[in-house]
Amino acid sequence: MNAAKRYIISCSFGKDSLATILLAKKHGEPLDEAVYCEVMFDKTISGEVPEHRDFIYTRGIPALERMGIKVTVLRGERTYLDLFTGRITRGPKKGMLRSFPICGRCAVQRDCKVKPIRRYQKSLPPDTIQYIGIAKDEQERLLRLGRNQVSLLEKYNCTEQDAWELCEKAGLLSPVYAITDRGGCWFCPNAKRRELRHLYDHHPELWARMLELQALPGKATEKFNRTQRFSDIDAAFRQEDEQLDLFREAA
Numbered sequence: 001m002n003a004a005k006r007y008i009i010s011c012s013f014g015k016d017s018l019a020t021i022l023l024a025k026k027h028g029e030p031l032d033e034a035v036y037c038e039v040m041f042d043k044t045i046s047g048e049v050p051e052h053r054d055f056i057y058t059r060g061i062p063a064l065e066r067m068g069i070k071v072t073v074l075r076g077e078r079t080y081l082d083l084f085t086g087r088i089t090r091g092p093k094k095g096m097l098r099s100f101p102i103c104g105r106c107a108v109q110r111d112c113k114v115k116p117i118r119r120y121q122k123s124l125p126p127d128t129i130q131y132i133g134i135a136k137d138e139q140e141r142l143l144r145l146g147r148n149q150v151s152l153l154e155k156y157n158c159t160e161q162d163a164w165e166l167c168e169k170a171g172l173l174s175p176v177y178a179i180t181d182r183g184g185c186w187f188c189p190n191a192k193r194r195e196l197r198h199l200y201d202h203h204p205e206l207w208a209r210m211l212e213l214q215a216l217p218g219k220a221t222e223k224f225n226r227t228q229r230f231s232d233i234d235a236a237f238r239q240e241d242e243q244l245d246l247f248r249e250a251a
């Protein structure tokens with residue numbers, strides 16, 4: 001092994017990246033650093049689902065540090081709010097607020113996640129090995145692994161279910177899996193109904209921020225996701241609650 005070579009992992013603190021770290025430790029694989037990029041809603045509020053953010057800072061990072069792994073937290077220069085309130089500079093919508101990110105072409109992914117990670121990667125030696133948490137049953141994603149990218153889950157024959165069990169056994173399974181099976185921002189246009197309902201029920205202060213944004217005038221799009229405004233989703237949940245109340249009163 002080249003002594004100067006660096007080994008890092010991109011860590012979202014989801015089951016696949018944490019299981020990769022657990023496997024590296026178990027099998028004595030070299031690992032110098034875990035790099036986590038936190039998307040921010042604004043300067044102070046994280047874009048992580050709050051339960052996952054708590055897990056990252058109160059359990060995930062301390063556990064890695066106890067294992068002797070350096071943890072680097074990256075944040076982009078721009079936040080969701082910066083992107084939302086930025087103005088379009090050309091074309092027919094010039095001057096309007098950029099507003100909600102587009103499904104499938106998320107500017108948050110590009111500016112708040114990919115950019116800071118790429119900038120950090122450029123500061124590393126070019127032969128740095130990057131572990132990527134892709135399970136052996138994710139063949140399509142494994143085929144897309146680039147040069148100097150390695151899946152320890154594949155090397156040690158670990159499926160997504162195995163990764164789940166490894167993390168659970170180590171007490172390192174994020175509580176976010178009780179809400180969703182995918183990682184992502186709480187304001188994601190790809191969020192499933194169940195995730196949005198969780199936000200509505202348990203984080204009304206975040207929900208209110210989205211309704212405030214929906215109410216801003218001069219937006220390039222009124223749609224939060226492919227089909228609905230955020231206010232439509234809010235109205236639907238309120239209606240569900242009212243019907244439930246009526247049902248309870250009648251029972």
Ligand code: SF4
Pocket residue numbers: 039101106107108109110113183184185187188189190
């Ligand atoms: S989770 Fe959703 S909102 Fe966040 S960066 Fe990815 S696509 Fe964009």
